[in-house]
Amino acid sequence: MIDRLLSGDLPRGRVLSFLVLAVVLALALAPILFPGQRNLDVAARICVFIVLVASYDLLLGYTGIVSFAHTMFFGIGAYGVAIASVRLGTGWDALAIGLIAALSLSAALALAIGLFSLRVRAIFFAMVTLAVASAFQILASQLSWLTGGEDGLTFRIPAVLTPGFRLSEEPILGVMITGRTLLYWGVFLVSASLFLVMLRMVNAPFGRVLQAIRENDFRAEALGYRTVVYRTSASVLSALIATLAGAMMALWLRYNGPATTLSFSIMVDILLMVVIGGMGSLYGAILGATLFILAQNYLQDLMKQAAAATQGVPLLPELLHPDRWLLWLGVLFVLSVYFFPSGIVGRLRGVER
Amino acid sequence: MAELLSLAGVHTHIGRYHILEGVDLIAPEGELTMLLGRNGAGKTTTLKTIIGLHRASAGAVRFQSRDLIPLRTPEIARLGIAYVPEDMGIFAGLTVRENLVLAAREREIDDRRLKWLFGLFPPLEKFWQLRAGFLSGGQKQMLAIGRAVIEPRRLILIDEPTKGLAPAIVGALIEAFRELKRAGSTILLVEQNFHVARSVGDGVFVMDTGRITHAGRMAELAEDAGLQRRLLGLSLDAHQ
């Protein structure tokens, strides 16, 4: 059963399976195991980023193309939900309309960029997506009548999903089930399903062709596969999933702005998560996103202590300053690309063999 | 005669493909050695292996008893080996003059040498300041060979210089090869054109599927139509 659910693509390796299972269980039971607003927030963010990172890995790891426009699609999803809720009033129909509009826009943009620049080299695609994404970000912060500009949009969601809603007056298993908890489980279930869909995709013939193109596009073309068509389809699918992730993010935060979903630093975060977790394996997304977001939220506390401990030593306190956590992840990132390009997943699988 | 260049049991892989499967070849000092064979026999790969653009995986490439295999292309070139690739490798955006300036790496272009070169290939003088991309195919080939000989080199490797050229220009190139020989150059020439080979070759090697299948004197091969047919799959009549 599990084998079919995972499309025959098991994590492989005892440590890896254990880690993946632990993360999934922890996320599923987060409201019970780790009560508290901040913890639930971290858990929801991990769910969303697992989907976002996995969808990016479809491009980077499985297809071998580098895009810098992934946050653009993430942002489109978030803005779609936010703008529709603000304009059409709170409600499920507004959410649906916003989502459909966002998905259509993402599909059209991804198709246009793909057909326009995927014919040429990977490098070209990277530069074009960077330019397009930054133009989109500027556009989003300039069209303030629609997007709320730099301030972004705060909106309301159906009452069943808000903290004010109570499933019952009594705590269940010692936990009060609020609308917020329901929303969390919603996010978790959607994320899990999207992950399984992606797993199916990469293990279907479609995914095999993508990997063949990545290894040798010349040969794949010679075998009769239209590489442009496959690459473009992959980038459209990946964009659509990123859009869904963006919608979940906005729904969870009940807010969206350029800094939350569009900024280049989020793009960098995604790159770090994919590479550190492991390119070319969707399980890498689970470990990469979890590790990164935990580090983002809890590593800083650790560094604060280290910085305090090294007070008086020149430069070291600055290097260990909590805001410098990205420095260390940057170094780790460069080292990963050189020394373990298949990331944590590759490492763990390698150790077992 | 002393051997300037020798290959012994040379194997070369390109990617996953095993192209040279043990090539043995000698280019004696002062001679023009022909390397013949049908398309895909490995002639170009042999030249590229000598100049270091491909690295041999086994065997020995010796130039005056020095092993070339561990050296990089620029180091090999600086031992006095010039290379004229099949596509001529002209820098199209540079002028004829600039192409030759780069080829004269030891010092400024020598006037006497340049005069001699202009005598060999008059179009180079005429189009001295023209961008090389504008030259005709034959003129480009003259520039490519001119680059190889603008300074004296001990060994010149030339890959199919007459491909696609008009008969009159082929004639001019044959004259040029004879002049280079008179000047004492050692040349290893890859050709498909048997007429050219017969006109200028001293020794000859014939290749097929990555191996040398025949070694001898060019004059003998030119006399023996049966041998030609067997080795090259062509009759002399068809190629005259």
Next chain:
Amino acid sequence: MSDLSAARTMPFDPWPPAVLAAAMLVPLVWIAPSTWLILTVAGFAMGMMIFIMASGLTLVFGLMGVINFGHGAFVSLGAFLAASVLTRMTGWTAPDALALNLVAVGPALIVAVLVTGALGWAFERIIIRPVYDNHLKQILVTIGGIIVVEQMIHVLWGPDQIPLPRPTAFKGSVGAGDLVFEKYRLLACVLGVAVFAGLHALLNRTKFGLLVRAGVENGAMVEALGYPIRMLFVVVFVAGSALAGMGGVMWGLYQEIITAGMGMEVMVLIFIVIIVGGLGSVGGCFLGAVLVGLVANYTGFLAPKLALASNILLMVVVLMWRPQGLYPVIRQ
């Protein structure tokens, strides 16, 4: 075959300058001539600064097919180094005396150029060399490189943006009536043209320059003539990094406020410029930079919200017309 390649290396290709002329003249329909002139100078100045930052990157790509997404790190670093030097020389920058001010800017430029050049050398050795043949890893690793450099700027100069005030003589403007030009923009134009002229002379008059141009066309043949292309590449990489540092100083003085992320921000414009110009072509880079600067300023005046989008549009239009950029480089 040979005819085709000859056609592609026209010694003078009139179309790109014609496009530039059109891009300059068409806005006159909507903009008053005096305003137009001011915008044109502003656009040209912006183009010159981008050109200085971008020229090295396009050659680095041309020679080895290496794309350096970390190039912006040198821009940021150059600006911060200049800030450090200039704040120590307020005695020289504060008086309204051009000579004195130039004496202060001189060391700032020299320090920026030397340090970014040295960092470029290290960057090439540590970051780029192990991934010469792998584009995917190049993109990833150079992104990693810029993250680390940006963070190190935070470590060394603090987490906040810092001011980079222009020396007094470069503040304000000159001119009369409707025609008023910011002094600094005029200076940027002069410096940009000087750098272009210098690069042009280097590439056309010296043997080293000829080798670089030849290497962009056909690296293997340059090696077969006896010149190690990797040595050339290292020199070009270091020079390109130093130019980016110099451009960073100018860009910083132009913005007057500098942040560690400014290099990555300007990378977008740099990429547009080198794509529009044709990867590997310095002349194309110059033309592309001017085009981008002008279009940004005209649209900035006519429809401020579309200024950056206009550059994307420019890129799309150019690429639909010439998929390899304005001046495609012939490669073998």
